[in-house]
Amino acid sequence: xxxxxxxxxxxxxxxxxxxxxxxxxxxxxxxxxxxxxxxxxxxxxxxxxxxxxxxxxxxxxxxxxxxxxxxxxxxxxxxxxxxxxxxxxxxxxxxxxxxxxxxxxxxxxxxxxxxxxxxxxxxxxxxxxxxxxxxxxxxxxxxxxxxxxxxxxxxxxxxxxxxxxxxxxxxxxxxxxxxxxxxxxxxxxxxxxxxxxxxxxxxxxxxxxxxxxxxxxxxxxxxxxxxxxxxxxxxxxxxxxxxxxxxxxxxxxxxxxxxxxxxxxxxxxxxxxxxxxxxxxxxxxxxxxxxxxxxxxxxxxxxxxxxxxxxxxxxxxxxxxxxxxxxxxxxxxx
Amino acid sequence: xxxxxxxxxxxxxxxxxxxxxxxxxxxxxxxxxxxxxxxxxxxxxxxxxxxxxxxxxxxxxxxxxxxxxxxxxxxxxxxxxxxxxxxxxxxxxxxxxxxxxxxxxxxxxxxxxxxxxxxxxxxxxxxxxxxxxxxxxxxxxxxxxxxxxxxxxxxxxxxxxxxxxxxxxxxxxxxxxxxxxxxxxxxxxxxxxxxxxxxxxxxxxxxxxxxxxxxxxxxxxxxxxxxxxxxxxxxxxxxxxxxxxxxxxxxxxxxxxxxxxxxxxxxxxxxxxxxxxxxxxxxx
Numbered sequence: 001x002x003x004x005x006x007x008x009x010x011x012x013x014x015x016x017x018x019x020x021x022x023x024x025x026x027x028x029x030x031x032x033x034x035x036x037x038x039x040x041x042x043x044x045x046x047x048x049x050x051x052x053x054x055x056x057x058x059x060x061x062x063x064x065x066x067x068x069x070x071x072x073x074x075x076x077x078x079x080x081x082x083x084x085x086x087x088x089x090x091x092x093x094x095x096x097x098x099x100x101x102x103x104x105x106x107x108x109x110x111x112x113x114x115x116x117x118x119x120x121x122x123x124x125x126x127x128x129x130x131x132x133x134x135x136x137x138x139x140x141x142x143x144x145x146x147x148x149x150x151x152x153x154x155x156x157x158x159x160x161x162x163x164x165x166x167x168x169x170x171x172x173x174x175x176x177x178x179x180x181x182x183x184x185x186x187x188x189x190x191x192x193x194x195x196x197x198x199x200x201x202x203x204x205x206x207x208x209x210x211x212x213x214x215x216x217x218x219x220x221x222x223x224x225x226x227x228x229x230x231x232x233x234x235x236x237x238x239x240x241x242x243x244x245x246x247x248x249x250x251x252x253x254x255x256x257x258x259x260x261x262x263x264x265x266x267x268x269x270x271x272x273x274x275x276x277x278x279x280x281x282x283x284x285x286x287x288x289x290x291x292x293x294x295x296x297x298x299x300x301x302x303x304x305x306x307x308x309x310x311x312x313x314x315x316x317x318x319x320x321x322x323x324x325x326x327x328x329x330x331x332x333x334x
Numbered sequence: 335x336x337x338x339x340x341x342x343x344x345x346x347x348x349x350x351x352x353x354x355x356x357x358x359x360x361x362x363x364x365x366x367x368x369x370x371x372x373x374x375x376x377x378x379x380x381x382x383x384x385x386x387x388x389x390x391x392x393x394x395x396x397x398x399x400x401x402x403x404x405x406x407x408x409x410x411x412x413x414x415x416x417x418x419x420x421x422x423x424x425x426x427x428x429x430x431x432x433x434x435x436x437x438x439x440x441x442x443x444x445x446x447x448x449x450x451x452x453x454x455x456x457x458x459x460x461x462x463x464x465x466x467x468x469x470x471x472x473x474x475x476x477x478x479x480x481x482x483x484x485x486x487x488x489x490x491x492x493x494x495x496x497x498x499x500x501x502x503x504x505x506x507x508x509x510x511x512x513x514x515x516x517x518x519x520x521x522x523x524x525x526x527x528x529x530x531x532x533x534x535x536x537x538x539x540x541x542x543x544x545x546x547x548x549x550x551x552x553x554x555x556x557x558x559x560x561x562x563x564x565x566x567x568x569x570x571x572x573x574x575x576x577x578x579x580x581x582x583x584x585x586x587x588x589x590x591x592x593x594x595x596x597x598x599x600x601x602x603x604x605x606x607x608x609x610x611x612x613x614x615x616x617x618x
Contacts (some may be wrong), residue, residue: 014446014449014450017450018449018450018453018454019449019455020458021447021451022450025454025459026459026462027460029462029463029466030466053594060462089597092341092391101489121593123583124610150598151595153598154540154594154597154598155544155591155594155595156540156543156544156545156547156548156594157544158547158548158551159344159544159545159590159591159594162583163587164588166575166583170575199520202490221577264453265449265452265453267453268452268453268454268455268456269455271455271457272455272456272457272545275457275458276457276548290458290461291461291552294461294464294465294552294554295553299465300461301466302461305458306458306459306461306462309458310454310455310458310459313452313453313454313455314453317453325445
């Protein structure tokens with residue numbers, strides 16, 4: 001096997017490994033607990049408000065199944081995998097008896113939308129600015145842009161989101177700071193609703209972009225400043241090729257490859273950032289759902305979200321990996 | 335080594351600024367040794383006093399002096415970051431050096447494992463971990479967990495260096511003179527990768543502090559050990575922002591941002607120093 005089939009096989013193998021290890025970690029973590037998880041979950045879930053004894057009995061039964069506390073550790077392990085394969089995490093405890101998959105299905109589009117838009121923005125903008133900064137080393141404004149991007153880079157998502165919240169929520173309240181759209185607005189395809197969606201997503205996206213920009217900027221700048229010293233670039237310059245053409249198809253195109261790999265590798269970290277940001281701005285995605293699930297003591301929901309997160313991030317990484325040969329002809333030719 | 339540090343201080347502005355920022359933070363953390371109040375006592379001072387001469391950073395709604403509470407918090411936060419960094423460094427060094435030296439099947443197996451840990455979203459896993467541990471969750475346990483999850487980026491970097499070291503002549507000489515793999519890795523290869531490890535350690539401390547702050551702010555850690563995140567957690571619990579007690583949030587955020595920027599500048603400038611190409615770029 002050579003060329004593309006080999007590449008495809010290794011990527012698929014890596015994908016399977018990520019899913020396998022991720023799910024195993026989730027299994028080990030849930031079984032490492034020194035406490036009785038079933039009673040604890042029931043106590044936490046029924047802490048507020050009254051629940052009928054029948055519902056509690058039902059909960060106890062489904063919890064026992066869910067934790068897989070029946071049978072030996074081997075049987076538990078197999079049951080756990082079956083659950084993941086089918087995508088059935090049982091009923092949610094805090095929103096009993098709505099299935100966990102329904103709750104996650106409702107929240108997932110929000111997170112995916114937020115992530116796709118902010119990643120596209122961050123990656124494109126960061127690489128473009130970084131490429132320009134690497135090529136035009138003497139530009140003042142690009143250097144300033146670099147300093148700003150690098151200043152935000154080391155600060156974690158939560159702190160940047162919190163700072164934006166303070167600035168736009170209290171000091172200069174022009175943007176909505178909570179929710180996915182205006183409350184009580186009918187969810188229909190109208191301009192008012194779309195506008196509300198857009199304004200509500202500005203701050204979450206902005207905080208993700210601010211944190212993410214610096215990494216791509218710095219990476220691209222140093223890549224481009226290495227490529228610029230290559231002989232073929234000097235030759236193209238001597239041959240009178242237009243500078244814009246050199247930058248676009250001689251320099252940036254080549255420097256872009258490692259950045260695509262970088263995107264695949266940092267997807268997990270970006271996902272972490274997105275769910276934190278969501279929580280800060282009360283955005284109705286996976287992150288908010290996860291935090292409220294923990295506070296409500298909803299074990300099945302927490303486990304379901306963790307598993308779905310692992311699965312969806314690995315699928316996204318696989319997709320990027322599969323796009324890679326389209327950009328890099330060497331993978332196809334080898 | 336001292337001359338390198340002196341030269342860096344003198345000629346590299348990023349390094350100098352980073353050192354100064356970190357010195358401020360560490361000095362502040364050291365003040366916790368002379369604090370007049372133990373960290374967990376509440377209502378030792380009047381609550382909700384704005385910053386003044388008596389209380390330079392104001393007091394909290396729980397009757398704590400923000401200044402002294404912050405000294406304990408930043409100390410614990412720094413210690414946490416350093417613990418995670420040291421533990422995960424041990425893992426990263428072992429895996430990176432062994433993979434780079436052995437090559438072949440071992441290398442491929444270790445690197446697939448490595449890529450897996452890079453890709454897996456850690457935050458939901460840490461939340462799940464907190465969820466099952468609950469009250470058993472402690473500072474040390476979280477550090478251990480994060481060290482087990484956070485070694486992958488650097489292992490890859492170390493491995494790529496070890497691979498090129500493997501090709502160098504002195505490695506062959508070492509093998510022919512009968513040194514064992516362990517001796518070669520520790521005695522011959524380790525000194526070469528240490529500088530880059532120092533630089534990535536700073537980034538790793540940043541990473542772990544960032545996650546710790548995030549988890550604590552959400553209340554997903556041991557909320558009785560004061561750290562920066564726990565401090566902000568309690569401020570949020572008392573709705574400090576809405577109540578106008580801005581100093582309870584502002585000073586911790588400010589201090590932790592100083593820490594992040596300081597560590598980051600150190601990492602970047604050390605990286606630049608290690609890479610001779612960028613050092614040349616600085617001269618010309």
